[in-house]
Amino acid sequence: MKTPASPEPARLSGIVVELSVAIAAVTDESPKILMVQPPDTAARAGLPCGPFDPTEHRTLEEGLRTWVNEQTGLALGYVEQLYTFGNKFRDPEERAGGPRPVSVGYLALGRQTEVKSTAKADWVDWYRHFPWEDWRKGTPAVLDSVVLPRLATWRDDANGPERQRRRDRMMLAFGVEGGAWDNERVLDRYELLYEAGLVFEASFDSGQKVEPGVVAAQLVTGAALTKDHRRILATALGRLRAKIKYRPVIFELMPATFTLFQLQRAVEALAGGPLHKQNFRRLVANEGLVEPTGHVSAQTGGRPAEIFRFRREVVHERPAPGVRVPVRVRKK
Amino acid sequence: MKTPASPEPARLSGIVVELSVAIAAVTDESPKILMVQPPDTAARAGLPCGPFDPTEHRTLEEGLRTWVNEQTGLALGYVEQLYTFGNKFRDPEERAGGPRPVSVGYLALGRQTEVKSTAKADWVDWYRHFPWEDWRKGTPAVLDSVVLPRLATWRDDANGPERQRRRDRMMLAFGVEGGAWDNERVLDRYELLYEAGLVFEASFDSGQKVEPGVVAAQLVTGAALTKDHRRILATALGRLRAKIKYRPVIFELMPATFTLFQLQRAVEALAGGPLHKQNFRRLVANEGLVEPTGHVSAQTGGRPAEIFRFRREVVHERPAPGVRVPVRVRKK
DNA sequence: GTTACTTGTGCTTACTTTGAGCATATGTGG
DNA sequence: CCACATATGCTCAAAGTAAGCACAAGTAAC
Numbered sequence: 001m002k003t004p005a006s007p008e009p010a011r012l013s014g015i016v017v018e019l020s021v022a023i024a025a026v027t028d029e030s031p032k033i034l035m036v037q038p039p040d041t042a043a044r045a046g047l048p049c050g051p052f053d054p055t056e057h058r059t060l061e062e063g064l065r066t067w068v069n070e071q072t073g074l075a076l077g078y079v080e081q082l083y084t085f086g087n088k089f090r091d092p093e094e095r096a097g098g099p100r101p102v103s104v105g106y107l108a109l110g111r112q113t114e115v116k117s118t119a120k121a122d123w124v125d126w127y128r129h130f131p132w133e134d135w136r137k138g139t140p141a142v143l144d145s146v147v148l149p150r151l152a153t154w155r156d157d158a159n160g161p162e163r164q165r166r167r168d169r170m171m172l173a174f175g176v177e178g179g180a181w182d183n184e185r186v187l188d189r190y191e192l193l194y195e196a197g198l199v200f201e202a203s204f205d206s207g208q209k210v211e212p213g214v215v216a217a218q219l220v221t222g223a224a225l226t227k228d229h230r231r232i233l234a235t236a237l238g239r240l241r242a243k244i245k246y247r248p249v250i251f252e253l254m255p256a257t258f259t260l261f262q263l264q265r266a267v268e269a270l271a272g273g274p275l276h277k278q279n280f281r282r283l284v285a286n287e288g289l290v291e292p293t294g295h296v297s298a299q300t301g302g303r304p305a306e307i308f309r310f311r312r313e314v315v316h317e318r319p320a321p322g323v324r325v326p327v328r329v330r331k332k
Numbered sequence: 333m334k335t336p337a338s339p340e341p342a343r344l345s346g347i348v349v350e351l352s353v354a355i356a357a358v359t360d361e362s363p364k365i366l367m368v369q370p371p372d373t374a375a376r377a378g379l380p381c382g383p384f385d386p387t388e389h390r391t392l393e394e395g396l397r398t399w400v401n402e403q404t405g406l407a408l409g410y411v412e413q414l415y416t417f418g419n420k421f422r423d424p425e426e427r428a429g430g431p432r433p434v435s436v437g438y439l440a441l442g443r444q445t446e447v448k449s450t451a452k453a454d455w456v457d458w459y460r461h462f463p464w465e466d467w468r469k470g471t472p473a474v475l476d477s478v479v480l481p482r483l484a485t486w487r488d489d490a491n492g493p494e495r496q497r498r499r500d501r502m503m504l505a506f507g508v509e510g511g512a513w514d515n516e517r518v519l520d521r522y523e524l525l526y527e528a529g530l531v532f533e534a535s536f537d538s539g540q541k542v543e544p545g546v547v548a549a550q551l552v553t554g555a556a557l558t559k560d561h562r563r564i565l566a567t568a569l570g571r572l573r574a575k576i577k578y579r580p581v582i583f584e585l586m587p588a589t590f591t592l593f594q595l596q597r598a599v600e601a602l603a604g605g606p607l608h609k610q611n612f613r614r615l616v617a618n619e620g621l622v623e624p625t626g627h628v629s630a631q632t633g634g635r636p637a638e639i640f641r642f643r644r645e646v647v648h649e650r651p652a653p654g655v656r657v658p659v660r661v662r663k664k
Numbered sequence: 665g666t667t668a669c670t671t672g673t674g675c676t677t678a679c680t681t682t683g684a685g686c687a688t689a690t691g692t693g694g
Numbered sequence: 695c696c697a698c699a700t701a702t703g704c705t706c707a708a709a710g711t712a713a714g715c716a717c718a719a720g721t722a723a724c
Contacts (some may be wrong), residue, residue, distance in 0.1 A: 081416065637702085
């Protein structure tokens with residue numbers, strides 16, 4: 001064992017650190033992500049992402065904030081690091097002799113605001129890229145019609161222990177065969193679909209031909225993104241779903257005031273499942289997360305709802321305040 | 333917004349990606365970490381760490397495994413990425429014109445085995461670096477005698493909102509003034525001590541002189557490590573404490589067979605607090621985490637204990653098996 | 665204005681989980 | 695036999711959760 005020696009410049013020139021960020025918002029009960037369309041319109045869309053410049057930026061996060069602001073006009077609020085990827089050939093350019101990209105993924109939370117008109121950026125529904133994750137209106141159609149049957153075929157393509165391994169992973173990720181659906185395992189599910197070749201990126205990355213049935217499946221397993229951005233997005237969704245359960249991050253995504261039902265809708269949008277209304281409001285009330293403003297809402301057709309605001313103080317009062325939602329959707 | 337252009341080589345040469353790993357084990361009811369002493373014996377010890385070489389390694393994790401094996405002879409089992417740091421002047425060499433280190437921290441789990449004799453590496457007790465984290469024998473002495481009084485002084489050095497901010501952070505991290513001690517907030521506590529200048533690294537990094545009282549405090553706030561390795565270690569401990577609650581990672585650290593009490597001691601060693609024996613065994617039994625081997629232990633002076641083994645199958649059966657320990661130590 | 669419908673709010677009830685302790689089992693060494 | 699130690703089974707109260715009933719207070723249709 002030795003302390004790291006200063007590596008020779010020749011080695012250094014092979015690495016570029018790239019920062020990618022999933023910027024989340026919730027608008028009209030729909031979870032949104034800021035997506036960027038590259039100038040080459042034929043290319044797939046992707047997350048905002050750019051290089052880390054050590055000569056200008058003191059920290060990775062500062063680098064991220066700076067150029068997101070420069071390029072989209074957004075000032076990021078809550079930012080959280082997710083994961084760092086350094087896989088070979090993640091970026092097709094590398095095959096052409098480009099440097100190895102080491103990519104640091106981030107999750108940012110905010111409210112949907114206008115992005116600079118120069119930017120070819122847009123807010124899109126999160127579930128467009130993960131149609132199997134939205135259980136708000138019951139079991140997603142794509143799950144029973146395409147995903148699970150195709151996964152079963154893939155599982156049966158293997159034999160012996162490999163088949164058992166595939167069965168186990170399906171149980172863990174998708175809750176089949178007695179397992180439970182865990183709404184946080186977004187990454188597990190995406191990676192399983194990737195491994196089974198059921199998302200477009202998989203066959204693109206491998207460069208292999210796939211049979212027509214699989215091509216058809218890929219068409220309905222959500223919109224593909226450039227490079228491994230859908231993987232980063234899956235990581236972000238899983239992390240966010242976990243986090244709202246023990247930290248009041250949901251309020252980063254809410255307007256200053258809101259009704260309890262709006263709050264519930266926002267949580268449901270992220271958690272991807274329906275919640276019991278009475279229990280939800282009891283939970284929120286007991287945790288002391290919100291306080292009434294004294295006003296009532298311009299109603300939408302029923303009894304007017306009381307308008308609340310977030311109590312910032314709870315962050316100081318409780319060790320782990322959050323909206324502890326029980327979104328363990330059980331199949332059937 | 334634009335897709336990331338290939339940066340010019342001049343910029344590239346300023347970055348080196350470094351991999352650091354906290355390799356954890358539990359021996360004799362004591363949590364251990366593999367620590368490396370640099371050739372220069374005057375320098376502080378640190379975690380195993382080395383550069384990432386994109387020409388040789390397909391992934392970051394593969395790079396980590398490869399050179400840990402080369403340098404210590406260890407074959408890492410369970411490995412988990414923690415966090416990526418890119419702060420300026422993390423490494424003193426950078427001030428001398430060295431490249432910016434971007435450091436990817438990892439947590440690895442294993443059993444304490446002999447390291448290569450060539451390696452100047454050794455297993456040390458984890459709490460040597462975090463004496464305030466070990467509540468197994470009641471409130472750590474250093475907490476009441478040094479840490480909390482010094483933090484209070486530091487808090488009172490500020491005024492207005494800054495003082496309130498410091499008070500809040502103390503409450504959140506150390507559970508003072510009505511807050512609860514959360515055993516997962518290891519990083520929060522370390523960073524607070526760092527900010528308050530109560531750990532050696534803080535004054536070393538800033539290069540500023542400190543008053544004698546603070547120097548005395550630093551002497552008892554745990555052994556310092558090189559660069560930001562103690563921060564990585566804090567991240568690792570916090571993550572591990574969180575993880576044993578919902579994933580059966582504890583078994584990565586246990587021998588093939590064990591008694592329930594040994595298992596409890598291991599969990600206590602990591603969680604940093606005592607557990608209720610009967611409830612612990614009920615929990616473990618209910619979760620189906622272990623199964624009896626039929627043998628009983630060579631006892632240590634009481635009724636012989638039944639010997640168990642880990643049931644690997646549970647990983648497939650339950651969505652989130654783990655030793656859900658309630659280590660919310662309440663002060664006093 | 666009555667009715668149907670929508671949304672909001674309070675409360676109850678059964679069930680599960682958790683924290684803590686008592687009691688007993690089965691070994692040791694005097 | 696005793697005292698002592700550790701292991702193990704069981705009870706019990708408190709707290710937390712899931713689900714539903716009932717009613718309040720609005721709007722829209724007729």
